[in-house]
Amino acid sequence: MSKIYYLMGKSSTGKDTIYKELRKRMPQLKNVTIYTTRPRREGEKEGEEYFFTDETELEKFKTEGRLIEERAYNTVYGIWHYFTADDGQFNFEQKNQDYLMIGTLESYEKLKTYFGNEKVVPLYIEVEDGERLTRALAREKTQKEPKYAEMCRRFLADSKDFSEENLAHAGITERYENTDLEDILEKICKKILKKQSQL
Ligand SMILES: Nc1ncnc2c1ncn2[C@@H]1O[C@H](COP(=O)(O)OP(=O)(O)OP(=O)(O)O)[C@@H](O)[C@H]1O
Numbered sequence: 001m002s003k004i005y006y007l008m009g010k011s012s013t014g015k016d017t018i019y020k021e022l023r024k025r026m027p028q029l030k031n032v033t034i035y036t037t038r039p040r041r042e043g044e045k046e047g048e049e050y051f052f053t054d055e056t057e058l059e060k061f062k063t064e065g066r067l068i069e070e071r072a073y074n075t076v077y078g079i080w081h082y083f084t085a086d087d088g089q090f091n092f093e094q095k096n097q098d099y100l101m102i103g104t105l106e107s108y109e110k111l112k113t114y115f116g117n118e119k120v121v122p123l124y125i126e127v128e129d130g131e132r133l134t135r136a137l138a139r140e141k142t143q144k145e146p147k148y149a150e151m152c153r154r155f156l157a158d159s160k161d162f163s164e165e166n167l168a169h170a171g172i173t174e175r176y177e178n179t180d181l182e183d184i185l186e187k188i189c190k191k192i193l194k195k196q197s198q199l
Helices: 015-025 055-063 105-115 129-141 148-161 164-169 181-198
Strands: 004-009 067-075 078-085 099-102 120-126
Touching (some): 004 015, 004 105, 015 099, 015 181, 055 078, 067 148, 105 120, 120 181
Antiparallel strands (some): 067 078
């Protein structure tokens, strides 16, 4: 049975980095592009990290009943929406086709509701807070227009969004520590291969 491997974690835990590396190592995992109304960051390409869109398209998906999950962040730049749409990217008719995605705890739960618990496999990433903030700052500094206030807002919001209570509610039991990139990639690949061999 096809699975959706779902990467989650607080900001700057390395989800994008891990995602990109996993796609290189396991090219058979299909990419699902989600949508965002936030402005494009330096170096991001349309349809790669996200489909960059607007609220009109979001409303269209909603009206058509094709919105799988939606989250909105009240940022210092206004409200940014992120959403997953049933836009033809998921094809569970195709045998042995697994998917790799990045999301939040809430979107993970909504995907489980939409597709069924068995379909979605959580991959929860963790990094010690001090190290995570250091990485976030270093990353922000490389941007042409660093958004430090937004970086701080996300850092603070993370403690609430990923509280132990919320993790327990979402049924997250396994955690992957991103101290050494090679080490975490090896562990995740092992997990996916094990799942695939059980099917
Ligand atoms: N194991 C690691 N050791 C050191 N730095 C790392 C490691 N993994 C990722 N990084 C760096 O940490 C920063 C944050 O990583 P990344 O952008 O992948 O995180 P993210 O979880 O996708 O963040 P966000 O949710 O905020 O978009 C990047 O600059 C990345 O290069």
